[in-house]
Amino acid sequence: MVETEAGVASEVSLETLALARSLSQAGGGIAIRALAIGDVGDVSALAATVGAHGASELVHATGDAFDSYGGASWAAAVQAVRAETGSVVVTAAGTPRGNEVVAHLAARLDVPMAANVVAFSGLSPFTVTRQVVGGSALEEMTLGTRPALFTVAGHSWVAEAVDGPAATVREVQPEVAGADLVARVVSTGAKEADESGSLKSASIVVGAGRGAGSADGFGAVDELASLLGGVVGVSRVVTSLGWRPHHEQVGQTGSRIAPDLYVPCGISGAIQHWAGCASSKVIVAVNTDAEAPMVTRATYAVVGDMHEVLPAVNEEIRRRSG
Structure with missing residues (x-):
């Protein structure tokens, strides 16, 4: 799942794609699909970005249910796309939104998830290393079920482009139950301006x-x-x-x-x-x-x-x- 900020793929999502590339290479070239949900701005530009970071396809989930963010509704979209594609791994950035969506998905599928992963060390069984206790310790965790669900800790991978072609865009309209729309964002406001510059990207x-x-x-x-x-x-x-x-x-x-x-x-x-x-x-x-x-x-x-x-x-x- 790719998150966007002002129509641009977030840095942490591009870092997640970097881990996905390594995972794909270790697995013999498993296809990488990027899923974007709701309004993402210029879809063609986003397809070019995720393609340059290793994704061969950009699946864009649209519909009234995704006019605003909701953990359950977005998880329903991920679940529908995963079922249709048969993906064996589903991952997202370890952001509040990414962790919430993957947690909802894990509950729906009754499988475990690993949050804040920083590395993987094996495919059979699939073994990951993740941050625990607020990042002060590392834990090795085996995800023996499929699909394997995890989120990626920020700054644990470098978001390097590989100059791939733009991803193929495919639009889908997943069905969302009314119960999945009970909790969702109803309004947003402009965040406080950061007059000192970007803290997250500062050297x-x-x-x-x-x-x-x-x-x-x-x-x-x-x-x-x-x-x-x-x-x-x-x-x-x-x-x-x-x-x-x-x-x-x-x-x-x-x-x-x-x-x-x-x-x-x-x-x-x-x-x-x-x-x-x-x-x-x-x-x-x-x-x-x-x-x-x-x-x-x-x-x-x-x-x-x-x-x-x-x-x-x-x-x-x-x-x-x-």
Whole structure:
């Protein structure tokens, strides 16, 4: 299942297609079908995108039942297409929407599902590795039934195009029972603008947590992010206290990031926050507690007060940059 944002395939869906390609190759060239549901904007453009990422066919489910999102109704569409195609694997991005739809499908088919998969290690039986406990641990799980159902953890695969031809488009209108339309989205609103740039796609993120002290304690954090050409990310407690807007939150209930460099300052590194930043390539933590989880997990760490460390770092960057 492919999710779209403003008519464009989401990055996490393209990452899911990357895993599907690897799975297809391991299985001797199993066909990859992409399923899009409801209004997806320019279908031809979407077909070109998913084709470039390995899908040979784009199945587009349309109808009044899909004018808005509903977990049960979308699962009904996936179930209908799966039954018609005989697909042995059904997967989606490990987003709130992807996890909900696949969970509904698993209940309908009475088969298990694996959420937040990061790798697979065998086809017979089909064995996957998935994130558990908020991403702080990995679990190996065997999916012995068919179809195998799972979602893919964000940033666990690289969404690289393979320059394939545009996928063939096929429109379907799955039947949806009235009971599947009881719970669905009835209205949406524009999300809060992210004036600091895209947190999910940033290559450098400077983070701050309770150690900032107050809403006025982010001056050096903002400056460091600006000097490095990055954006600011914060822990849940910061947004809960109203110090910073929610769109800057990193973690299980915020954004999952995978920057080249993450600099968490005054963040202890609770499981929920680690779930959002564990894919960072390099982590440089600044914290007064040498035993804080973020410090012990970081690539490098500076044990000290962020209000003393960051101004000194900023001054040195300005000096070196002239």
